[in-house]
Structures are given as structure tokens and as C-alpha cells.
Amino acid sequence: MEPLLTFSEITKLERRTQEDWGITGDALMESAGQALFHAIANDYPTMRSLVIFSGSGNNGADGLVLGRYAHNAGWAVRVVLLKEKGTELFQRNLTICKRMGITLEPLQSASAILEYCKAQGAGVLAIDALAGIGLKGEPRGVLRDGIQTLQRYCSIILSLDIPSGVGSPTWSGETETPSGTATGEEQDSWPTIRATRTYVLGCLKEETFHPQNRSAHGRITVLPIGFPRQEIQNLAQAHQISRDDGPAMTTGLRRDDFKNRRGRVGVAAGSVRYPGAGVLACRGSLAGGAGLVYSLTSSPHGRDPRLSEQIIPVPLDAHVSEAAIRTVLGELGLDALVIGPGRPPNTNLQAVGNQELMVAACELGIPLVIDAGGIQSLIEDIPLLDEICCRIPRRAPIILTPHLGEFRRLVQALETWTLREDIHFPGGSDSQKTPENLGQLHRQLLGTPRLLPDKARLIAQGLNLHLVVKSHITWICGPQPGKDFVFDGVTPELGFGGSGDILAGIIGAFLSRGALREPGHAAASGVIAHGTAGRWLVDQGRGYIDAEDLLEAVKITAHGLSAHEG
Ligand SMILES: NC(=O)C1=CN([C@@H]2O[C@H](COP(=O)(O)OP(=O)(O)OC[C@H]3O[C@@H](n4cnc5c(N)ncnc54)[C@H](O)[C@@H]3O)[C@@H](O)[C@H]2O)[C@@H](O)CC1
Numbered sequence: 001m002e003p004l005l006t007f008s009e010i011t012k013l014e015r016r017t018q019e020d021w022g023i024t025g026d027a028l029m030e031s032a033g034q035a036l037f038h039a040i041a042n043d044y045p046t047m048r049s050l051v052i053f054s055g056s057g058n059n060g061a062d063g064l065v066l067g068r069y070a071h072n073a074g075w076a077v078r079v080v081l082l083k084e085k086g087t088e089l090f091q092r093n094l095t096i097c098k099r100m101g102i103t104l105e106p107l108q109s110a111s112a113i114l115e116y117c118k119a120q121g122a123g124v125l126a127i128d129a130l131a132g133i134g135l136k137g138e139p140r141g142v143l144r145d146g147i148q149t150l151q152r153y154c155s156i157i158l159s160l161d162i163p164s165g166v167g168s169p170t171w172s173g174e175t176e177t178p179s180g181t182a183t184g185e186e187q188d189s190w191p192t193i194r195a196t197r198t199y200v201l202g203c204l205k206e207e208t209f210h211p212q213n214r215s216a217h218g219r220i221t222v223l224p225i226g227f228p229r230q231e232i233q234n235l236a237q238a239h240q241i242s243r244d245d246g247p248a249m250t251t252g253l254r255r256d257d258f259k260n261r262r263g264r265v266g267v268a269a270g271s272v273r274y275p276g277a278g279v280l281a282c283r284g285s286l287a288g289g290a291g292l293v294y295s296l297t298s299s300p301h302g303r304d305p306r307l308s309e310q311i312i313p314v315p316l317d318a319h320v321s322e323a324a325i326r327t328v329l330g331e332l333g334l335d336a337l338v339i340g341p342g343r344p345p346n347t348n349l350q351a352v353g354n355q356e357l358m359v360a361a362c363e364l365g366i367p368l369v370i371d372a373g374g375i376q377s378l379i380e381d382i383p384l385l386d387e388i389c390c391r392i393p394r395r396a397p398i399i400l401t402p403h404l405g406e407f408r409r410l411v412q413a414l415e416t417w418t419l420r421e422d423i424h425f426p427g428g429s430d431s432q433k434t435p436e437n438l439g440q441l442h443r444q445l446l447g448t449p450r451l452l453p454d455k456a457r458l459i460a461q462g463l464n465l466h467l468v469v470k471s472h473i474t475w476i477c478g479p480q481p482g483k484d485f486v487f488d489g490v491t492p493e494l495g496f497g498g499s500g501d502i503l504a505g506i507i508g509a510f511l512s513r514g515a516l517r518e519p520g521h522a523a524a525s526g527v528i529a530h531g532t533a534g535r536w537l538v539d540q541g542r543g544y545i546d547a548e549d550l551l552e553a554v555k556i557t558a559h560g561l562s563a564h565e566g
């Protein structure tokens with residue numbers, strides 16, 4: 001698990017490292033430059049030529065130190081400078097580079113240098129040391145020119161610390177189709193280097209994993225440069241998770257486990273319009289290791305031959321009362337309930353609405369995974385969200401699994417929500433007419449300009465729930481500060497209709513086995529099992545994968561995470 005720090009936390013880390021631990025800025029920079037040279041020499045063993053685009057801040061200074069090490073090793077090094085005046089560390093290293101006889105050129109001659117290098121036939125590695133975490137807003141002036149020149153002329157670009165131009169992301173990172181689903185398209189609002197690789201110095205940055213920023217980085221390598229590990233851990237609010245972290249976060253199978261203890265998952269999913277979503281969510285739960293799966297639906301998928309032998313149908317085809325729903329759910333003894341894949345948000349379109357199911361499950365203390373149509377029900381009814389999250393005393397964990405478009409709509413709904421006199425909370429007393437937690441969350445969201453993960457954190461903490469915000473980067477934010485996760489292993493091949501339904505089912509399975517211990521871990525394990533299954537299939541050369549492929553692979557990856565106990 002790798003800790004992530006925001007730009008501002010890294011600035012704090014640098015200050016504490018120098019002031020409290022006595023490690024100087026020069027020492028950090030020296031180890032950064034040295035680590036950079038060894039990493040690059042290792043990754044490109046046949047290259048012997050660097051063109052370093054250096055800004056005048058400490059990111060530029062990193063480039064100069066790297067240049068010194070490469071020069072000492074006999075490489076051809078040329079430095080393109082934006083300015084000759086900069087930070088103290090920049091200035092000191094520039095003086096050393098001059099003494100060493102390293103070629104320094106102004107930006108105006110950069111194209112000529114690059115033409116020269118290409119003509120040599122040896123190829124050239126271009127180093128992006130124009131700006132790092134000190135960038136403030138949109139790149140302007142000479143920095144803008146530097147970014148554009150470097151991007152135009154160089155094919156292999158290695159960014160130091162972060163691709164220059166990556167800064168504080170705004171709301172515009174993803175767009176939506178008319179039907180309301182996120183396309184994942186990126187919007188380049190200002191010039192930013194799109195690197196072949198990024199050598200991250202010291203520790204990973206949260207900003208790297210904002211969905212709209214990740215692809216600018218190319219392949220990522222983290223280089224330790226001497227920051228004290230304790231300080232990084234103290235500051236980190238989130239960690240990057242990978243396959244290796246799964247077993248520690250998963251409730252393993254016990255030798256004496258049997259179907260009732262492997263987890264009993266209810267799946268309220270699918271509809272006449274989307275019967276397949278219900279099938280896939282049920283099968284996702286089975287592939288994720290659930291011992292028993294109940295399909296709560298009136299849709300025709302109950303008759304699907306692939307389900308008939310393994311999934312227990314619980315028909316909800318009459319207009320049953322709320323009390324009857326509670327009885328049904330209570331008798332099943334569910335360890336988790338998945339609500340939403342393929343279910344319309346509108347109660348009128350189905351026999352039993354999402355609202356009644358959610359309230360009943362919460363009152364019975366059944367852990368919930370809410371996806372798709374279930375999320376839309378909450379977006380359209382913010383007081384319902386407040387009720388299930390904050391007003392039902394017995395409630396168990398709630399995990400919401402929106403994709404980026406749904407997440408954006410949820411944020412908008414919470415931001416535009418206003419306290420109204422006529423808000424009615426079912427069964428509520430007068431005092432419950434003042435949802436102060438919603439009011440506070442509403443104000444906090446409006447005061448936080450950035451999107452992910454800041455807003456996800458506010459919502460998760462303000463409403464005491466877990467959010468799994470799905471995209472090519474998946475963020476998992478929970479109610480407890482410091483325990484957020486990011487998963488960076490989602491391949492585009494996983495982006496097909498039904499993939500999210502399967503994921504909801506898998507998370508339901510993990511939740512059913514260890515829900516009350518750590519719901520964030522159940523969500524993370526589900527995301528890892530789903531993501532590594534997709535990656536594994538692609539690595540096997542399976543090309544465009546479908547739901548059948550994915551379900552087969554999830555059986556293996558989910559099982560691999562559930563290490564046997566004894
Ligand atoms: N000594 C230290 O504490 C360490 C610093 N490190 C490096 O230092 C970097 C941060 O350095 P700095 O804080 O000096 O800043 P940067 O070097 O990241 O960038 C700041 C430079 O960009 C300019 N700039 C900022 N916003 C601009 C805009 N909108 N348009 C045009 N120009 C703009 C500034 O005038 C300055 O020249 C890190 O990313 C990392 O590469 C690392 O070597 C780790 C150790």
C-alpha cells in the first residue's frame with residue numbers, strides 16, 4: 001500500500017523534513033537527482049543523450065542535478081533553460097552545471113537542439129523539469145512556451161515528479177452522453193505535458209490520481225529520496241492499493257466455512273427493461289465467493305437458465321407492504337443486500353421501490369451496496385439519503401458505487417439541496433425536520449472547489465457512508481479520515497455494459513463476509529478482484545472481454561484474495 005499526499009501536504013512534508021529532521025533541501029535534491037539518473041539509465045540502457053527542459057523552480061533544479069550525474073557518467077547532456085534566475089537550489093545547481101561545462105541553451109534554440117539530436121541518429125530522451133508541485137494555476141508566459149515546445153518536438157518525454165502543467169483539477173474532467181453516462185473523455189483545459197513516464201520523487205501525489213490527470217503521467221515510478229517514512233504516513237489521507245494488498249483486507253475462508261457462513265447476499269436488481277443487470281449482479285456475487293445468493297426481483301431474469309440452479313429467487317411481484325418487505329428481508333437473514341443494477345429509480349415502474357428496500361434493510365441492520373438505479377433514487381430524493389445514512393439508529397454499513405457521471409450528479413444534488421419547510425421524513429418527529437448534517441455538508445461542498453477526492457471525502461464523512469467512485473481510476477472514500485484508497489489498475493477493456501453490475505455483486509459478496517469489521521476493505525477487495533481480473537484477461541491476450549470472461553476470471557482473483565485461515 002503506497003501512501004498518497006496532496007501537493008500542499010508534500011510542501012508540509014518538505015518543511016518538516018528540513019526543520020524537524022535536519023535533512024537539508026540540498027540533501028533531498030541530491031538524492032533525487034542521483035535516484036533519477038540510476039532509474040533512467042536502468043529503464044533506457046541503450047540511450048546516452050539527454051535534453052533537459054529546466055524551469056527555474058526546484059523542479060528545474062532536480063533536472064540540473066540529474067544532468068550533472070548523467071554528464072559525469074559520460075552522457076551527452078544539453079539543458080534548455082526558461083530563465084537564468086530562480087530558487088536558491090536552482091541557482092546553486094546552475095552554477096555547478098556551468099562549472100562542469102554542461103551545455104546550457106535558452107528556450108528559443110530548443111528546436112534546433114532537438115533537430116540536431118535527431119540527426120545524430122542516437123535518439124534522445126527529453127526530460128521535463130519545467131514545473132512540479134509549485135505550479136500555481138494555468139501555465140503562462142515562458143513556462144507555457146516551454147511546455148508547448150517540449151510536447152511538439154519530443155517523442156520520449158520523461159517527467160520529473162509530475163508532468164508539467166498538472167495542477168489543481170477542476171470539475172470539468174469528464175463529460176456525459178445525452179443518456180447521462182460518463183464517457184470518460186478528458187478535457188485539456190490548459191497546456192500539460194503528456195509524459196511517456198513520470199519519475200515521482202519521494203511519494204505519490206493525490207493529484208496524479210484525479211481521473212483527468214492520470215493519463216498525462218504515462219508509466220509511473222516512485223523514487224525514494226529520503227523523506228522520513230513516519231512523516232509520510234502521518235500526513236497521508238489515502239493509499240494506493242494493488243493486488244498484493246487484497247489478502248490483508250479480506251476475511252479469509254475458514255476451514256469449517258459452509259454456505260451460510262460464506263455470506264448470504266440478496267440482490268435486488270434487474271427489471272423488465274434491464275433483465276441482464278440482475279443476472280450479472282447475482283453472478284458477480286457468486287464469483288466473488290458468496291455462499292448463498294437470493295435474487296429479489298419481479299423481472300424475468302429469475303427464469304434465466306444460468307441462475308436457476310444456484311440463485312434462490314425471492315419474487316417481489318405483488319405490491320407488498322413495507323412490513324411485508326421487512327419480514328421477507330428479515331427471514332432471509334442476509335449479510336448484505338445489493339440494490340440497484342438495472343432497477344429504475346422510480347417506484348411507479350416496479351412493484352417494490354428502491355426506497356422501501358433501502359429503508360427496510362437499514363432498519364434491519366443489513367449492510368447495503370447501492371448502485372445504478374439505487375443511486376439515482378437517492379440523487380432524486382436527498383432526504384431519503386439523509387434518512388438511511390443518518391436517521392436510522394441500527395443501520396449497518398452503506399456502500400455507494402457511482403461512476404463519475406453519477407457521482408457528479410450526486411454532488412450537484414447535494415450542492416443544490418436546500419432546507420425546505422415541507423421536507424417529510426417518514427416516521428420522523430419534529431426535531432427530525434432539521435437535517436443539520438445535510439445543511440453542514442451542503443455548505444462544505446459549496447466551499448470546496450475541487451472534485452475528486454475532496455468532495456467524495458466530504459460526502460463519505462458527512463453522511464457516514466462509503467463511496468466507490470468508478471472510472472479508470474477508482475477512489476474509495478469512507479467515513480473515517482485517513483482510510484481512503486485509490487485503485488489505478490482498471491483497464492479500458494473493463495468498460496462495457498454489465499461490468500459495473502458485476503462489480504456491485506462482487507462487493508456485496510466481500511461485504512457479506514466481513515461487513516461490520518471494515519466495509520472500506522470489502523469495497524477495496526471487490527475493486528481489486530474486479531480490476532485484476534480485467535488486467536489478467538488482457539495480459540492473457542483475450543482482447544475485448546465480455547461478462548462471461550470477466551465472471552470466470554473473478555472467480556479466480558476473488559478466491560486468490562480470500563486466503564484460507566488454517
Ligand atoms: N528541496 C525540496 O524540498 C525538494 C523539492 N523537490 C522538487 O521541487 C518541486 C517543487 O519546486 P518549487 O516549489 O520550487 O516549484 P516548481 O519548480 O514546481 O515550479 C515553480 C516554478 O514555476 C513558476 N510558475 C508557477 N506557476 C506558474 C504559472 N501559472 N505560470 C508560469 N510559471 C509559473 C514559478 O515561478 C517557478 O519558477 C517538486 O515538484 C520537486 O520536483 C524535490 O526535489 C524534492 C525535494
Ligand SMILES: [K+]
Nearest residue numbers: 128131162164
Ligand atoms: K515536471
